[in-house]
Amino acid sequence: MPSAEHESITRLFQEDPDFAAELLTDVLHLPLPERGEATVGPNDIDEHQSLRRADAVVVYKTPDGEKAALTVIVEVQRARDRDKPYTWPAYIANARNRLECPTYLLVVAPNKEAANWCAKPIDLGHPGFTLRPLVLGPDVIPSITDPRRAAESPELSVLSAIVHATDPQGVNVLEALLHAMRALPGKHALRYAELVRAALPAEVWNALEKKMKTETREILSDFTRARLAEAREEGREEGREEGRTEGKAEAILTLLSMRGLEVPAHVREAVDSCGDQRRLNAWLLAAATVDRAEDLLD
Structure with missing residues (x-):
């Protein structure tokens, strides 16, 4: 299962697909083809969909929107993986074949050991056919x-x-x-x-x-309060018991996380599955003061 760090980095490209091109041009200083709108495409770029999938596939259209101008395959890699030297070349070849456009492999490696490993050239055997992944590690980010x-x-x-x-x-x-x-x-x-x-x-x-600094802590507190208000508003706008329940459950988990408390899986499951409004209200109040997330269930 992907780690929280892995998921957070992947989400950045889903939130803003243009981020992939920004990294290639502004951080790695690569020239890219002229391009238009960016979208996050299907990540099942392997010919056999049961095999591994890329973390994100960003497809840029030509300025007129008629066809693909370039594709960026994004992989988040936190450790060595013996399969990647085989799957990465396949990802590039399959995406290029499907979309008929220049295709880039961008690997985000949050630690130096992983970054150094990911940057090693991958020799495919054919003379001159060597893949050199584009790697963003701590020394580059x-x-x-x-x-x-x-x-x-x-x-x-x-x-x-x-x-x-x-x-x-x-x-x-x-x-x-x-x-x-x-x-x-x-x-x-x-x-x-x-x-x-x-x-x-x-x-x-x-x-x-x-x-x-105290000022920054206040900003963080503002974010926490705003997230709670947003969750409550989402519940009200939904206008149904289910909407109110989901909003409060999300507010509880967000508050615990923003306070820096580890939220074990069994606590998260208990909060998400609770349909009792009074209990959720009590947990929401307690989430602001408990020392451990587990204390909610006591």
Whole structure:
């Protein structure tokens, strides 16, 4: 099962498909064909759909929208995987064959060991036919500590916060992101703040939060309150018991996560499956003060 870090990074490309081209041009400095609208396409690019799937496939149309201009296959790789030297070339060949356009393999590797392994050339055997994956590792992904730069590219700032969280400048990267998030539309900012929180282990998030300036902690509290209000509003707009229940359950889990508490699977399941409004109300109040997520169920 993919890790939370893996899922958070993948979500960035689903939230903004143009992020793939931004990384290729602005970070890796590659020239790309002229292109138009970007969409996240089907990720079952293997000829045999039962085999592994790419994490994300971003397809850019030509400016006139008539056909595909280029395809970017995105893979998030956190460790060595002996199958990848075989599946990656197949992904490129199959996508290129289907869409008949230039195809790129972009690998995001959050740690140095994985990045070094992913960057190794893959010799396919045919003379001159060697695949050199385009790899974004910690040495390539910028450490963004300027809120103005973070605001220019929120997705890159989120990726920077995830990858550089344990660096000496980790708290500065996270603070720059949170300050930049204030300029984004509410729901957009909340989603990105939650992606970072979900990607980081609880102990890392807690350590960073302790180092935050008071002003940044207040921004984080604002995000938490806004997410709770949004969840409650979603429940009201739904106008049904089911909608109210789902909204409160999501608010409880979000509050626990934003407070830096680890939420075990059995707690998440209990909250998600609860249909008792009074119990959910009690849990929502308790979620603001408990020391452990498990204490909700006591």
